[in-house]
Amino acid sequence: MSDLPILSIIIFLPLLGVLLLSIINSKSSGGERNLKQTALWVSTLNFVISIVMLINFDQSNVDFQFVENYFWINSGISYHIGIDGISILLIILTTFLMPICILASYESIKHSIKEYLIAFLILETLMIGVFCSLDLVLFYLFFEGGLIPMFLIIGIWGGDRRVYSTFKFFLFTLAGSVFMLLAIIAIYMDTGTTDIVYLLDYDLDHSLQYIFWLAFFASFAVKIPMWPVHTWLPDAHVEAPTAGSVILAGVLLKMAGYGFIRFSLGLFPVASSYFAPLIFTLSIIAIIYASLIALVQKDMKKLIAYSSVAHMGFVTLGIFTFTIQGIEGAMIQMISHGIVSAALFLCVGIVYDRIHTREIDRYGGLVNRMPVYAFVFMIFIMGSIGLPGTSGFIGEFLVLLAVFSVNTYFAVFATTGVVLAATYSLWLYRKVVFGSLVKEDLQDILDLSKREIIILFPLAFLTIFFGFYPQPLIDIIEPATINLISNISNDINLTESITQIESEH
């Protein structure tokens, strides 16, 4: 088992699926069904393999596992992949959401289904690659490569303003990321390698760290997204097809959160602690501002998109507290948000498929015709609010706990975000689900089909399961987090003592 390159298999299996899809004739009878089945089977198989990997994962080991290291460009830049407690959950999240996305697109995608599925499978490869890479250049390759399929997914299968949105998405993220590329090259010049395992132990020159940190920050801040560069996200979400929104909210945003933990904290600890107040301020603004904007939205997807900005604000807040609770909270918040917001977008997609509008005012009283829908939708709304008993609570609570221990004022402001989240989420739920069913076109709307139940129930189960029993997540995250924190605090303490010594002289 240990000899099998399991990570490479997980990364490149979707590409094999692409190969299969490209030889299936979509025009033949049942061709479309074959395409969908193939994509579904490939992605499900990948999920199963990733679960096998999870079972074989040694939780007590803080080093990178399933490591593969092959010669690629030169001695400094290699094909080096491996995972630890921080990345494995995000990989599972990706492989878990992918079959759901494909299943969710069974009926909503009307044309070019073949290209659509190919784009999703390529995207899966690139996303998993991001979380596995232990080499900065390899990471950048996967990180930026993801733009190509996403650009096409929004642009081809999106809504009316898809062209504007997809260009905005592409150019915003590209503009942020190119600085990271320059920083990666500069790190390479400085150390002669881009190997992350080596760099995590390497003490980069502190004055350079600030510049590198800012360059990486430019990329991750756009991607996660933070205020004030978040404006691409609502546009992209609104125009993307349902599955595109699911992947965008579920996985793509997490790449940046992962990037903050792995690179900003891991490689530039001194700069991270120096810039932490900046992150805190921006996160607080994001939480409150995005929540307030979410309150006045007329479009369901836009509301959820702004709520994503607010939730990711908690993630950045937690990461930069430099405490174990904070980073654990941020990780759980990311997983939880990956499940909950993905599910919310699916819920919107379900009613959108029925009456083709996302306007909140066009709905009302859905509970009368769609009780099952109303039930699962409620679970996810509660998860989004962070109600105790849902996964959202665990993440937010840990983050708030950590922030409180670092700075009380920030904690107070962050907590208002929780209140606001309740306001807009409940408002959305009331407007859509409660009330009497008076709208003409809703009179004969149908409840969830079997396919939709299969899609939503696992997500609902996980939302509640992790709400009551987050221990499996914490067991995986904790060793890696403790290791990370001890590395960081060593670096920071060292710097402080050096500056003390210097000032004494």
Place this chain on the structure above:
Amino acid sequence: MNIFLPILPEISIFISAIFLLLLGLFIKNIKLIINLAVVTLILAIVFVIYQPIGTAFNNSLVNDEFSKVIKILILLGSLASIIMYHSSRKDLNIDLYEFPILILLATIGMLVMASANDLIAIFIGLELQSLTLYVLASLNRNHLASSEAGLKYFLLGALSSGLLLFGLSYIYGFTGNTNLNLISTTVAPGNIGLIIGIVFVTSGLAFKVSAVPFHMWTPDVYEGAPTPVTAFFAMAPKVAAIAVAVRFLIVGFSDVAFEWQQIIIFLSIASMVFAAFAAIAQTNIKRLMAYSSIGHVGYALIGLACGTEQGISSIVIYLSIYLVMNIGVFSFILSMKYKGEHYENISDLSGLYKNHPYYSVIITVFMFSLAGIPPLAGFFGKFYIFIAAIESNLMLLAIIGILASVVGAFYYLRIIKVIYFDEEKHSFDGFNHKSLHLLIHPSAFLIILFCLYPLPLINIANYAANAFY
């Protein structure tokens, strides 16, 4: 025999060109002439590969690692242009046997440029190439735009040759030598006359590589000339002219690098930024490729501005990838054909993927690669250029370059947008042409799979850069 060994490829092409010219007078079989020209070029590639390192004519032509690699690139570019010509000669109304012969003659000029180590050899090579290029641009005599392109190119080209010659005379006057190696022993900082000479020569070369602010001819000539000629312009002469600039500045004037470095930095920044913005408003795809080539020259010049071994090696990597991308894109443009008529507007591609999903994917790959998005080959070209820039502490140049690439991404994306997001318009039948398949598939293959095994090209580039250090 030993005297001629270093210039064997040039001589063989020359003999073949004369022979084909005579043959063309008597035999009206253009296909035969094209085939013979292709054989000649392939033979020349073989000669270049197996040629020993050496010098000829009192060190005025050198055949070192750098010139060998550059010559192969040039020959590949010429070869691709001839194949493209073959695929479209009937439709474009340029069914003339002179075309392959003119390409061969221009190729000789460019091969001389690649190995010119002497001011006079540089000028002779450049002029032999330029004069044939003027004729090629106006090859379609009955077409107004083509004649205009030829005339425009000729006038501005003649001006630039004048500037170049003027600069060369200054350099000769202030150093007393024409050989670059000898010149390098006599250059000293602070010599104003020498600087004037360098400025004029670099201006003349900037014309040839179409770097801003000497780029004005490029869009009109690219648009007016027949497409196979445009493809040729975008590939081989660019490579040759950059090679001349590299050898001239690195061999001759590396001791006064700080004097010319700022000129190159300016040319590079101006080209990258100008091209990125100017290309946004283009509607003709050939014109767009003109601006694209201006931008790409800007990136290649970053490598030259570094003046280091890494810089030269990154230029070779960049040019090789650029060449492959251009072969693919221009083969694609030549395929934009319906019932014998060629289309050149970007809007003609509208909704292409409904009719030609496979070719849409291919052109998408080329566009993303031109924009420098990983994991395609174009990204690695830029990656190595920026490695060289940061190694030489040209941080500002790197930042401006990378921001220009973001702006540049917009106009490449626009083509993808037209292909995928817009309503269906044309169906093209030009994708059935066998000889274009020979170009389009291998180049797409190379662009996609380069990321898996980039080592060979990097080794070749390092081998080439080794010649100067």
